[in-house]
Amino acid sequence: MDDDTIVCRCEEVTVGEIKQAIRDGAVDVTGVKRRTRSGMGLCQGRTCEKIVMRILAQELGKPVSEFIPATVRPPVQPVTFGLLAEGSDD
Amino acid sequence: MTNTADVIVIGGGVIGSAITYYLSQEGAKVSLVERGDVSSGTSSACDGNILVIDKMPGYDTQLALKSQRLLAKLVENLDYDLEYAQRGSVLVVEDEKQAKVARDWFVRQKESGLPMHYLEGRDVFEDEPLLAHDVVGLVECASDSSLNPMAFVYALIAGARHAGAMIHPFTEVTGIRRDSAGAVCGVETTRATMSADRVVLAAGVWTPALAANLGVDVPIKPRKGHILVAERSPRPARRKVQEFGYLLTKFGDTEGRSVEPDMDSYGVAMVFEPTEHGNFLIGSSREFVGFDRRCNHHVLELMARRALRFFPTIRDIHVIRTYAGLRPYTPDHLPIVSSVPTVPGLYIAAGHEGDGIGLAPITGRLIAQMIVGEPTAISTEPLQIDRFTKHEQKEE
Numbered sequence: 001m002d003d004d005t006i007v008c009r010c011e012e013v014t015v016g017e018i019k020q021a022i023r024d025g026a027v028d029v030t031g032v033k034r035r036t037r038s039g040m041g042l043c044q045g046r047t048c049e050k051i052v053m054r055i056l057a058q059e060l061g062k063p064v065s066e067f068i069p070a071t072v073r074p075p076v077q078p079v080t081f082g083l084l085a086e087g088s089d090d
Numbered sequence: 091m092t093n094t095a096d097v098i099v100i101g102g103g104v105i106g107s108a109i110t111y112y113l114s115q116e117g118a119k120v121s122l123v124e125r126g127d128v129s130s131g132t133s134s135a136c137d138g139n140i141l142v143i144d145k146m147p148g149y150d151t152q153l154a155l156k157s158q159r160l161l162a163k164l165v166e167n168l169d170y171d172l173e174y175a176q177r178g179s180v181l182v183v184e185d186e187k188q189a190k191v192a193r194d195w196f197v198r199q200k201e202s203g204l205p206m207h208y209l210e211g212r213d214v215f216e217d218e219p220l221l222a223h224d225v226v227g228l229v230e231c232a233s234d235s236s237l238n239p240m241a242f243v244y245a246l247i248a249g250a251r252h253a254g255a256m257i258h259p260f261t262e263v264t265g266i267r268r269d270s271a272g273a274v275c276g277v278e279t280t281r282a283t284m285s286a287d288r289v290v291l292a293a294g295v296w297t298p299a300l301a302a303n304l305g306v307d308v309p310i311k312p313r314k315g316h317i318l319v320a321e322r323s324p325r326p327a328r329r330k331v332q333e334f335g336y337l338l339t340k341f342g343d344t345e346g347r348s349v350e351p352d353m354d355s356y357g358v359a360m361v362f363e364p365t366e367h368g369n370f371l372i373g374s375s376r377e378f379v380g381f382d383r384r385c386n387h388h389v390l391e392l393m394a395r396r397a398l399r400f401f402p403t404i405r406d407i408h409v410i411r412t413y414a415g416l417r418p419y420t421p422d423h424l425p426i427v428s429s430v431p432t433v434p435g436l437y438i439a440a441g442h443e444g445d446g447i448g449l450a451p452i453t454g455r456l457i458a459q460m461i462v463g464e465p466t467a468i469s470t471e472p473l474q475i476d477r478f479t480k481h482e483q484k485e486e
Contacts, residue, residue, distance in 0.1 A: 011367075024244065025259060031127050034134055034240045037367070042321055042410055074385050078321060078408035084394035 007055070008048040010041020018052060022059045029053060029070045039070055042078065095121040095256065097461060098277055098286040100263050100300060102128035104239060104446050105439050106292035107246035108454030114253035116462045121286065122247075122255060123279055125262035129243035132294050132446065135383070135415025137317060137363050137371050138239040139330065140448040143179050143206075143231035144337055147198040149472050150424065153452055155204070156468055158233055160451035165237075170245035172237040173366040179234035179330035180218070181337065182360075182400055183227035188334050188346060195337075196229050205232040220326045220403050234330060236363055239447045246450075258282075266304060266436075273434035274304075288461055290437040294418040295381070297440040304433050308426065309478050310441045312416035314382065316375045316389050318397075319411040322368040326401040331362040333400060336374065349396075358392045360400050369410075372397045374444075378419075385412050417443045425449060427456050427473040437461070438475055 003016030013036045021035035029045070032038055032052050039045030039052070053067040075084070097113055099106045102124025110122045124130075140161055142154040165174045183192045193208065200206040209217055209228040217228060247257055258281065265278040266289055276285035291297050295312040302308075336359035338346035352358075357376030364370045375389045390412055398405060420426065420441040430436040439457050442449050452467065459466045471477075 024248075025127065025257075027127065027260075030130075034127075034129060035244060040319075040411070042408075044410060074387065074390070074412050075409060078410045080406050080408055081320075081394045081398055082405035084318075084391055084409055085398050087388075087391045 007051050008036070008038035008041065008045075010043050010047070011037040013038040013048070015055065018055050019059060022056060026056075027060065028056065029067060032056065033070050045070055093121065093256070093282060094285045095119045096286060097121070097288040097290060098123060098284055099290045099292055100277070101292035101294065101296075101440075102126075102243070102247070102257070102259060103131050103133035103292070103294055104129070104243050104246070104450040105294065105442065105453055106290070107243045107250065108450040109290055109292055109439055109457045110250040110255050110257075110454075111246040111253075112454040112458035113461060114250045114255040116458050118458075118461065120250065120255040121258060121284055122250070123258045123261050123263055123277065123284070125260070127259050128247050128257065129240045131296070132415045132417060133239055133243050135317070135413050136239055136315075136417075136444070136447060137361070137373060138173075138237045138242070138447055139179075139363065140235045140237065141179060141231070141330070141445075142204060143181060143229070143234055144332065146423075147195075147202055151199065151202060151204070153468060154445070154448060155233075157449050157452035158235070160455055161235070164451060168245040168249050170241060170248060172241050172245055174235060174237040175366060176233070176235035177329035177364075178230055178232040179332070181229040181332055181334045182221065182225050183229065183334045184225055184347065186226060189227050191346065192227060192229055192334050199231070206230065207232070218327050218331065220401060221331075222400050222402055225400070229334070236330060236365075237447070238366070242447065242450070263300065266300070268304075268433070271434070274436050288435050288437065290439055290457060292439045294440055294446070295416045297418070297438060301438065304436065306430055306433060306436070306438075306475070308438060308440070308475070310418045310420055310426070311378060312381055313419040313443060314375070314377050314379050314414050315373065315417050315444065316385060316393060316412060316414045318372040318390060318393055318409045319413075320370045320372065320404070321408045321410050323370070323407045325364050325370060326404050327362055327364070329364065331360075331400070333360045333396075335359050336361060352388070353392055353396060356389050356392060358389065358396050360396045362397070362401065376417075381416060383414050383416060385414050418446070419443050421478065424472055425453065426475050427453050427470055428475040429460060430475055
Protein backbone atom coordinates (compact mmCIF):
# COMPACT_ATOMS: atom_id res chain seq x y z
CA MET A 1 0.00 0.00 0.00
CA ASP A 2 1.16 3.46 -0.96
CA ASP A 3 1.54 6.00 1.89
CA ASP A 4 -1.09 8.20 0.22
CA THR A 5 -3.71 5.44 0.19
CA ILE A 6 -6.72 6.38 2.31
CA VAL A 7 -7.45 3.77 4.99
CA CYS A 8 -10.21 5.48 6.98
CA ARG A 9 -12.62 6.87 4.41
CA CYS A 10 -14.89 8.64 6.91
CA GLU A 11 -12.04 10.76 8.31
CA GLU A 12 -9.70 10.54 5.29
CA VAL A 13 -6.72 9.08 7.14
CA THR A 14 -3.86 7.73 5.00
CA VAL A 15 -1.46 4.80 5.38
CA GLY A 16 1.36 7.32 5.88
CA GLU A 17 -0.46 9.05 8.76
CA ILE A 18 -1.10 5.71 10.46
CA LYS A 19 2.58 4.75 10.11
CA GLN A 20 3.56 8.11 11.60
CA ALA A 21 1.21 7.53 14.57
CA ILE A 22 2.93 4.18 15.18
CA ARG A 23 6.35 5.88 15.06
CA ASP A 24 4.96 8.42 17.61
CA GLY A 25 4.14 5.61 20.03
CA ALA A 26 0.79 4.05 19.06
CA VAL A 27 0.89 0.30 19.77
CA ASP A 28 -2.75 -0.63 19.21
CA VAL A 29 -5.90 0.30 17.28
CA THR A 30 -7.03 2.72 20.01
CA GLY A 31 -3.64 4.45 20.06
CA VAL A 32 -3.81 4.94 16.28
CA LYS A 33 -7.40 6.17 16.57
CA ARG A 34 -6.55 8.79 19.18
CA ARG A 35 -3.60 10.08 17.17
CA THR A 36 -5.14 10.10 13.67
CA ARG A 37 -8.97 9.97 14.02
CA SER A 38 -9.10 6.75 12.00
CA GLY A 39 -12.24 4.97 13.18
CA MET A 40 -13.80 8.10 14.70
CA GLY A 41 -16.15 8.80 11.78
CA LEU A 42 -19.64 7.74 10.87
CA CYS A 43 -18.79 4.02 10.50
CA GLN A 44 -16.79 3.94 13.77
CA GLY A 45 -13.99 1.84 12.30
CA ARG A 46 -16.05 -0.91 10.72
CA THR A 47 -14.35 -0.33 7.37
CA CYS A 48 -10.80 0.56 8.38
CA GLU A 49 -10.12 -1.29 11.61
CA LYS A 50 -8.85 -4.51 9.99
CA ILE A 51 -6.50 -2.57 7.73
CA VAL A 52 -5.20 -0.56 10.70
CA MET A 53 -4.53 -3.86 12.49
CA ARG A 54 -2.57 -5.11 9.46
CA ILE A 55 -0.45 -1.95 9.33
CA LEU A 56 0.23 -2.20 13.08
CA ALA A 57 1.30 -5.85 12.68
CA GLN A 58 3.57 -4.99 9.77
CA GLU A 59 5.18 -1.94 11.40
CA LEU A 60 5.65 -3.52 14.83
CA GLY A 61 6.69 -6.95 13.49
CA LYS A 62 3.94 -8.87 15.29
CA PRO A 63 1.23 -11.27 14.04
CA VAL A 64 -2.13 -9.62 13.19
CA SER A 65 -3.83 -11.95 15.68
CA GLU A 66 -2.20 -10.04 18.56
CA PHE A 67 -4.27 -6.94 17.80
CA ILE A 68 -7.81 -6.44 19.00
CA PRO A 69 -10.40 -3.93 17.75
CA ALA A 70 -10.86 -0.61 19.55
CA THR A 71 -13.23 -0.49 22.52
CA VAL A 72 -16.80 -0.75 21.27
CA ARG A 73 -18.83 2.19 22.53
CA PRO A 74 -22.56 2.70 22.31
CA PRO A 75 -24.54 3.26 20.16
CA VAL A 76 -24.06 0.05 18.15
CA GLN A 77 -25.21 2.03 15.12
CA PRO A 78 -25.80 5.76 14.75
CA VAL A 79 -29.01 6.85 16.44
CA THR A 80 -30.66 10.25 16.18
CA PHE A 81 -30.92 12.57 19.18
CA GLY A 82 -34.69 12.33 18.79
CA LEU A 83 -34.79 8.53 19.13
CA LEU A 84 -32.22 8.45 21.90
CA ALA A 85 -34.17 11.05 23.89
CA GLU A 86 -37.39 9.03 23.66
CA GLY A 87 -35.66 6.18 25.47
CA SER A 88 -35.93 2.43 25.03
CA ASP A 89 -36.25 -0.65 27.18
CA ASP A 90 -33.43 -2.70 25.64
CA MET B 91 18.78 -0.84 34.83
CA THR B 92 18.93 2.34 36.91
CA ASN B 93 18.36 5.80 35.58
CA THR B 94 18.59 9.15 37.23
CA ALA B 95 16.62 12.34 36.69
CA ASP B 96 15.99 15.57 38.58
CA VAL B 97 12.24 14.95 38.61
CA ILE B 98 10.01 11.93 38.00
CA VAL B 99 6.45 12.72 36.94
CA ILE B 100 3.90 9.93 37.40
CA GLY B 101 0.99 10.16 34.96
CA GLY B 102 0.90 10.70 31.19
CA GLY B 103 -2.35 12.61 30.97
CA VAL B 104 -2.63 16.30 30.27
CA ILE B 105 -1.46 17.37 33.75
CA GLY B 106 1.65 15.16 33.86
CA SER B 107 2.49 16.10 30.27
CA ALA B 108 2.19 19.83 30.97
CA ILE B 109 4.40 19.54 34.08
CA THR B 110 6.99 17.56 32.11
CA TYR B 111 6.89 20.15 29.34
CA TYR B 112 7.33 23.21 31.59
CA LEU B 113 10.01 21.57 33.74
CA SER B 114 12.04 20.52 30.72
CA GLN B 115 11.76 24.08 29.34
CA GLU B 116 13.46 25.18 32.59
CA GLY B 117 16.33 22.80 31.84
CA ALA B 118 15.37 20.17 34.41
CA LYS B 119 16.02 16.53 33.55
CA VAL B 120 12.57 14.95 33.69
CA SER B 121 11.32 11.37 33.36
CA LEU B 122 7.60 10.83 32.82
CA VAL B 123 6.21 7.42 33.79
CA GLU B 124 2.80 6.27 32.55
CA ARG B 125 1.36 2.79 33.03
CA GLY B 126 -0.50 2.79 29.70
CA ASP B 127 -0.22 4.83 26.53
CA VAL B 128 0.07 8.60 27.01
CA SER B 129 -3.37 10.26 26.93
CA SER B 130 -5.26 7.07 27.68
CA GLY B 131 -7.18 7.89 30.87
CA THR B 132 -9.38 10.87 31.63
CA SER B 133 -7.58 13.06 29.06
CA SER B 134 -8.90 10.80 26.30
CA ALA B 135 -12.48 10.79 27.60
CA CYS B 136 -13.31 14.45 28.04
CA ASP B 137 -14.00 17.58 26.04
CA GLY B 138 -11.48 20.26 25.15
CA ASN B 139 -12.50 23.42 26.93
CA ILE B 140 -10.34 26.27 28.07
CA LEU B 141 -12.97 28.19 29.99
CA VAL B 142 -13.19 30.96 32.52
CA ILE B 143 -16.95 31.46 32.10
CA ASP B 144 -17.79 28.58 34.45
CA LYS B 145 -15.41 29.56 37.25
CA MET B 146 -16.30 31.10 40.59
CA PRO B 147 -15.52 34.82 40.71
CA GLY B 148 -12.20 35.42 42.49
CA TYR B 149 -9.24 33.07 42.70
CA ASP B 150 -10.84 30.31 40.61
CA THR B 151 -11.36 32.79 37.76
CA GLN B 152 -7.86 34.33 38.03
CA LEU B 153 -6.29 30.87 37.90
CA ALA B 154 -8.25 29.96 34.76
CA LEU B 155 -7.45 33.30 33.15
CA LYS B 156 -3.72 32.83 33.69
CA SER B 157 -4.00 29.36 32.18
CA GLN B 158 -5.77 30.74 29.10
CA ARG B 159 -2.93 33.19 28.55
CA LEU B 160 -0.30 30.46 28.91
CA LEU B 161 -2.22 28.33 26.45
CA ALA B 162 -2.13 31.08 23.84
CA LYS B 163 1.68 30.96 24.09
CA LEU B 164 1.72 27.17 23.89
CA VAL B 165 -0.35 27.30 20.70
CA GLU B 166 2.41 29.45 19.19
CA ASN B 167 5.32 27.43 20.57
CA LEU B 168 4.17 23.83 20.15
CA ASP B 169 4.82 22.49 16.69
CA TYR B 170 1.55 20.57 16.48
CA ASP B 171 -2.00 21.11 15.21
CA LEU B 172 -3.97 21.47 18.45
CA GLU B 173 -7.23 22.22 16.61
CA TYR B 174 -7.33 25.33 18.75
CA ALA B 175 -10.15 27.82 18.23
CA GLN B 176 -10.95 30.89 20.29
CA ARG B 177 -14.62 31.39 19.55
CA GLY B 178 -15.72 32.44 23.01
CA SER B 179 -18.46 30.65 24.91
CA VAL B 180 -21.95 31.39 26.19
CA LEU B 181 -24.20 30.39 29.07
CA VAL B 182 -27.90 30.08 28.18
CA VAL B 183 -30.34 31.48 30.69
CA GLU B 184 -33.69 29.65 30.70
CA ASP B 185 -36.03 31.89 32.63
CA GLU B 186 -36.34 35.06 34.72
CA LYS B 187 -35.46 33.24 37.95
CA GLN B 188 -32.08 32.20 36.49
CA ALA B 189 -31.66 35.58 34.82
CA LYS B 190 -31.45 37.29 38.23
CA VAL B 191 -28.55 35.05 39.31
CA ALA B 192 -26.98 35.22 35.86
CA ARG B 193 -26.97 39.05 35.74
CA ASP B 194 -25.24 39.19 39.15
CA TRP B 195 -22.72 36.63 37.95
CA PHE B 196 -22.12 38.61 34.78
CA VAL B 197 -21.59 41.90 36.64
CA ARG B 198 -19.11 40.37 39.11
CA GLN B 199 -17.13 38.68 36.35
CA LYS B 200 -17.09 41.75 34.12
CA GLU B 201 -15.83 43.83 37.05
CA SER B 202 -12.98 41.36 37.55
CA GLY B 203 -11.78 42.20 34.06
CA LEU B 204 -13.24 39.42 31.92
CA PRO B 205 -14.44 40.12 28.36
CA MET B 206 -18.08 39.40 29.25
CA HIS B 207 -21.32 40.44 27.55
CA TYR B 208 -24.97 39.94 28.42
CA LEU B 209 -27.54 39.50 25.66
CA GLU B 210 -31.29 39.34 26.08
CA GLY B 211 -34.49 39.45 24.09
CA ARG B 212 -34.13 39.50 20.34
CA ASP B 213 -30.34 39.85 20.56
CA VAL B 214 -30.12 36.24 21.77
CA PHE B 215 -31.59 34.88 18.53
CA GLU B 216 -29.67 37.20 16.29
CA ASP B 217 -26.58 35.78 17.95
CA GLU B 218 -27.57 32.07 18.08
CA PRO B 219 -30.68 31.65 15.89
CA LEU B 220 -31.15 27.91 16.46
CA LEU B 221 -31.54 28.07 20.23
CA ALA B 222 -34.98 27.16 21.63
CA HIS B 223 -37.10 30.30 21.41
CA ASP B 224 -38.18 30.41 25.05
CA VAL B 225 -34.71 31.07 26.48
CA VAL B 226 -34.27 34.59 27.81
CA GLY B 227 -30.58 35.45 27.90
CA LEU B 228 -26.98 34.68 27.03
CA VAL B 229 -23.86 35.42 29.07
CA GLU B 230 -20.82 35.50 26.82
CA CYS B 231 -17.12 35.26 27.62
CA ALA B 232 -15.13 36.16 24.51
CA SER B 233 -11.76 34.75 25.61
CA ASP B 234 -12.91 31.13 26.00
CA SER B 235 -11.47 28.60 23.59
CA SER B 236 -11.32 24.90 22.82
CA LEU B 237 -8.87 22.37 21.39
CA ASN B 238 -8.45 18.64 20.84
CA PRO B 239 -7.38 17.32 24.27
CA MET B 240 -5.53 14.27 22.97
CA ALA B 241 -3.64 16.35 20.41
CA PHE B 242 -2.76 18.70 23.29
CA VAL B 243 -1.21 15.84 25.27
CA TYR B 244 0.72 14.54 22.24
CA ALA B 245 1.96 18.07 21.55
CA LEU B 246 3.16 18.61 25.13
CA ILE B 247 4.88 15.20 25.08
CA ALA B 248 6.58 15.97 21.77
CA GLY B 249 7.69 19.39 23.06
CA ALA B 250 9.01 17.90 26.32
CA ARG B 251 10.88 15.17 24.42
CA HIS B 252 12.40 17.79 22.16
CA ALA B 253 13.70 19.58 25.27
CA GLY B 254 15.27 16.37 26.54
CA ALA B 255 12.58 14.75 28.71
CA MET B 256 12.44 10.96 28.84
CA ILE B 257 8.95 9.52 28.29
CA HIS B 258 8.24 5.99 29.58
CA PRO B 259 4.79 4.74 28.50
CA PHE B 260 3.61 1.25 29.50
CA THR B 261 5.67 1.53 32.68
CA GLU B 262 3.76 1.10 35.90
CA VAL B 263 4.98 2.48 39.21
CA THR B 264 5.10 -0.31 41.79
CA GLY B 265 6.56 1.74 44.63
CA ILE B 266 7.90 5.17 45.57
CA ARG B 267 11.34 5.02 47.17
CA ARG B 268 12.31 7.05 50.26
CA ASP B 269 15.67 7.59 51.88
CA SER B 270 16.47 7.10 55.57
CA ALA B 271 15.27 10.65 56.33
CA GLY B 272 11.90 9.94 54.71
CA ALA B 273 12.44 12.07 51.60
CA VAL B 274 11.55 10.61 48.21
CA CYS B 275 14.51 9.35 46.19
CA GLY B 276 12.91 7.64 43.19
CA VAL B 277 10.41 5.05 42.02
CA GLU B 278 10.27 1.33 41.35
CA THR B 279 8.51 0.46 38.12
CA THR B 280 7.65 -2.66 36.15
CA ARG B 281 10.59 -1.85 33.85
CA ALA B 282 13.31 -0.15 35.87
CA THR B 283 14.34 1.43 39.14
CA MET B 284 14.54 5.20 38.71
CA SER B 285 16.21 7.78 40.93
CA ALA B 286 15.22 11.41 41.49
CA ASP B 287 14.94 13.76 44.47
CA ARG B 288 11.56 15.02 43.36
CA VAL B 289 8.50 12.97 42.45
CA VAL B 290 5.27 14.51 41.15
CA LEU B 291 2.01 12.56 41.41
CA ALA B 292 -0.11 13.65 38.45
CA ALA B 293 -2.27 10.57 38.11
CA GLY B 294 -5.73 12.17 38.33
CA VAL B 295 -8.26 9.85 39.94
CA TRP B 296 -5.53 7.26 40.50
CA THR B 297 -3.47 9.66 42.65
CA PRO B 298 -4.95 8.72 46.08
CA ALA B 299 -3.82 5.09 45.70
CA LEU B 300 -0.24 6.17 44.93
CA ALA B 301 -0.18 8.66 47.81
CA ALA B 302 -1.71 6.23 50.31
CA ASN B 303 1.48 4.14 50.18
CA LEU B 304 3.30 7.17 51.58
CA GLY B 305 0.72 7.75 54.29
CA VAL B 306 -0.67 10.81 52.48
CA ASP B 307 -4.44 11.21 52.30
CA VAL B 308 -5.59 12.77 49.02
CA PRO B 309 -9.34 13.49 49.03
CA ILE B 310 -9.92 12.94 45.30
CA LYS B 311 -12.87 10.84 44.14
CA PRO B 312 -13.67 9.66 40.59
CA ARG B 313 -16.74 11.44 39.27
CA LYS B 314 -18.04 9.93 36.04
CA GLY B 315 -19.05 12.17 33.16
CA HIS B 316 -20.62 11.09 29.84
CA ILE B 317 -20.20 12.70 26.42
CA LEU B 318 -22.17 12.16 23.19
CA VAL B 319 -20.44 12.69 19.84
CA ALA B 320 -22.61 13.86 16.94
CA GLU B 321 -21.89 13.11 13.29
CA ARG B 322 -20.50 15.85 11.05
CA SER B 323 -23.44 18.12 10.50
CA PRO B 324 -24.48 21.76 10.26
CA ARG B 325 -23.77 23.33 13.65
CA PRO B 326 -26.71 24.31 15.83
CA ALA B 327 -24.53 27.04 17.38
CA ARG B 328 -21.35 28.77 16.36
CA ARG B 329 -19.49 28.36 19.63
CA LYS B 330 -19.45 26.62 23.00
CA VAL B 331 -22.88 26.78 24.68
CA GLN B 332 -23.72 25.64 28.19
CA GLU B 333 -26.91 25.99 30.13
CA PHE B 334 -26.61 28.38 33.03
CA GLY B 335 -27.99 25.52 35.12
CA TYR B 336 -24.65 23.77 34.48
CA LEU B 337 -23.00 26.21 36.84
CA LEU B 338 -25.67 25.55 39.38
CA THR B 339 -25.20 21.74 39.16
CA LYS B 340 -21.40 22.11 39.13
CA PHE B 341 -21.54 23.85 42.47
CA GLY B 342 -24.26 21.58 43.81
CA ASP B 343 -27.28 23.93 43.58
CA THR B 344 -30.29 21.93 42.41
CA GLU B 345 -32.84 24.64 43.22
CA GLY B 346 -32.06 26.88 40.27
CA ARG B 347 -33.83 24.94 37.52
CA SER B 348 -36.97 22.91 37.01
CA VAL B 349 -36.15 19.51 35.50
CA GLU B 350 -37.24 15.88 35.93
CA PRO B 351 -35.65 14.49 39.15
CA ASP B 352 -33.23 12.14 37.35
CA MET B 353 -31.63 15.11 35.55
CA ASP B 354 -30.56 16.38 38.96
CA SER B 355 -29.59 13.00 40.43
CA TYR B 356 -27.24 12.32 37.49
CA GLY B 357 -26.10 15.95 37.33
CA VAL B 358 -27.26 16.22 33.71
CA ALA B 359 -26.74 19.69 32.24
CA MET B 360 -26.47 20.67 28.59
CA VAL B 361 -23.01 21.46 27.31
CA PHE B 362 -22.48 21.87 23.56
CA GLU B 363 -19.06 22.06 21.94
CA PRO B 364 -18.36 22.28 18.21
CA THR B 365 -15.14 20.60 17.06
CA GLU B 366 -12.76 21.61 14.28
CA HIS B 367 -13.75 18.50 12.30
CA GLY B 368 -17.40 19.54 11.99
CA ASN B 369 -18.73 17.19 14.65
CA PHE B 370 -20.10 18.41 17.92
CA LEU B 371 -19.99 17.06 21.46
CA ILE B 372 -22.87 17.07 23.95
CA GLY B 373 -22.35 16.80 27.70
CA SER B 374 -22.72 16.52 30.59
CA SER B 375 -23.37 14.27 33.58
CA ARG B 376 -21.86 13.88 37.05
CA GLU B 377 -22.10 10.78 39.24
CA PHE B 378 -20.03 8.99 41.86
CA VAL B 379 -19.89 5.32 40.81
CA GLY B 380 -16.34 4.37 41.69
CA PHE B 381 -14.04 3.48 38.81
CA ASP B 382 -16.80 2.19 36.50
CA ARG B 383 -16.26 3.84 33.10
CA ARG B 384 -19.10 2.08 31.27
CA CYS B 385 -21.77 4.25 29.68
CA ASN B 386 -25.15 4.26 31.38
CA HIS B 387 -27.85 4.22 28.68
CA HIS B 388 -30.36 5.99 30.90
CA VAL B 389 -27.94 8.89 31.44
CA LEU B 390 -27.32 9.12 27.67
CA GLU B 391 -31.09 9.42 27.13
CA LEU B 392 -31.36 12.18 29.71
CA MET B 393 -28.48 14.04 28.07
CA ALA B 394 -30.07 13.76 24.61
CA ARG B 395 -33.36 15.03 26.03
CA ARG B 396 -31.64 17.96 27.72
CA ALA B 397 -29.77 18.83 24.50
CA LEU B 398 -33.06 18.87 22.56
CA ARG B 399 -34.57 21.23 25.12
CA PHE B 400 -32.05 23.88 24.04
CA PHE B 401 -31.42 22.80 20.42
CA PRO B 402 -34.69 21.41 19.00
CA THR B 403 -33.22 21.36 15.46
CA ILE B 404 -30.74 18.55 16.23
CA ARG B 405 -33.55 15.94 16.50
CA ASP B 406 -32.54 14.15 13.28
CA ILE B 407 -28.76 14.43 13.69
CA HIS B 408 -27.05 11.14 14.58
CA VAL B 409 -25.09 10.34 17.71
CA ILE B 410 -22.17 8.21 16.46
CA ARG B 411 -20.28 7.54 19.67
CA THR B 412 -20.55 8.00 23.40
CA TYR B 413 -17.96 7.71 26.14
CA ALA B 414 -17.50 8.32 29.82
CA GLY B 415 -14.46 9.56 31.73
CA LEU B 416 -13.57 9.72 35.40
CA ARG B 417 -13.07 13.32 36.51
CA PRO B 418 -10.90 13.78 39.59
CA TYR B 419 -13.26 15.51 42.02
CA THR B 420 -12.12 17.41 45.12
CA PRO B 421 -14.50 18.60 47.87
CA ASP B 422 -13.88 22.32 47.18
CA HIS B 423 -13.73 22.17 43.34
CA LEU B 424 -10.15 23.41 43.25
CA PRO B 425 -7.26 21.18 42.18
CA ILE B 426 -4.36 20.17 44.43
CA VAL B 427 -1.12 21.71 43.15
CA SER B 428 1.19 21.37 46.09
CA SER B 429 4.26 20.06 47.77
CA VAL B 430 3.59 17.58 50.57
CA PRO B 431 4.85 18.81 53.98
CA THR B 432 5.15 15.31 55.45
CA VAL B 433 7.17 13.83 52.56
CA PRO B 434 10.08 16.00 51.37
CA GLY B 435 10.48 15.98 47.59
CA LEU B 436 6.90 14.83 46.92
CA TYR B 437 4.47 16.99 44.91
CA ILE B 438 0.84 16.45 43.96
CA ALA B 439 -0.87 17.91 40.90
CA ALA B 440 -4.32 16.36 40.56
CA GLY B 441 -8.00 16.90 41.30
CA HIS B 442 -8.99 19.21 38.42
CA GLU B 443 -12.38 17.52 37.89
CA GLY B 444 -13.69 18.86 34.57
CA ASP B 445 -11.04 21.58 34.26
CA GLY B 446 -7.92 19.52 33.66
CA ILE B 447 -7.47 20.50 30.03
CA GLY B 448 -8.01 24.19 30.73
CA LEU B 449 -5.91 24.30 33.87
CA ALA B 450 -3.05 22.11 32.59
CA PRO B 451 -0.89 25.06 31.43
CA ILE B 452 -1.01 26.93 34.78
CA THR B 453 -0.61 23.65 36.72
CA GLY B 454 2.49 22.72 34.72
CA ARG B 455 3.89 26.20 35.15
CA LEU B 456 3.25 26.30 38.93
CA ILE B 457 4.83 22.91 39.64
CA ALA B 458 7.84 23.86 37.50
CA GLN B 459 8.19 27.14 39.42
CA MET B 460 7.88 25.40 42.80
CA ILE B 461 10.54 22.84 41.89
CA VAL B 462 12.94 25.29 40.27
CA GLY B 463 12.42 27.69 43.19
CA GLU B 464 11.01 30.69 41.32
CA PRO B 465 8.15 32.84 42.62
CA THR B 466 4.87 31.31 41.42
CA ALA B 467 2.69 32.99 38.78
CA ILE B 468 -0.22 33.10 41.26
CA SER B 469 -0.51 32.29 44.96
CA THR B 470 -0.68 28.52 45.46
CA GLU B 471 -2.12 28.71 48.96
CA PRO B 472 -5.69 27.79 47.90
CA LEU B 473 -4.27 24.75 46.06
CA GLN B 474 -2.26 23.28 48.92
CA ILE B 475 -2.91 19.73 50.10
CA ASP B 476 -3.07 20.68 53.78
CA ARG B 477 -6.13 22.93 53.21
CA PHE B 478 -8.34 19.87 53.69
CA THR B 479 -6.90 18.90 57.08
CA LYS B 480 -6.81 22.53 58.22
CA HIS B 481 -10.47 22.81 57.29
CA GLU B 482 -11.34 19.72 59.35
CA GLN B 483 -9.52 21.14 62.36
CA LYS B 484 -11.51 24.34 62.09
CA GLU B 485 -14.79 22.42 62.00
CA GLU B 486 -13.83 20.49 65.11
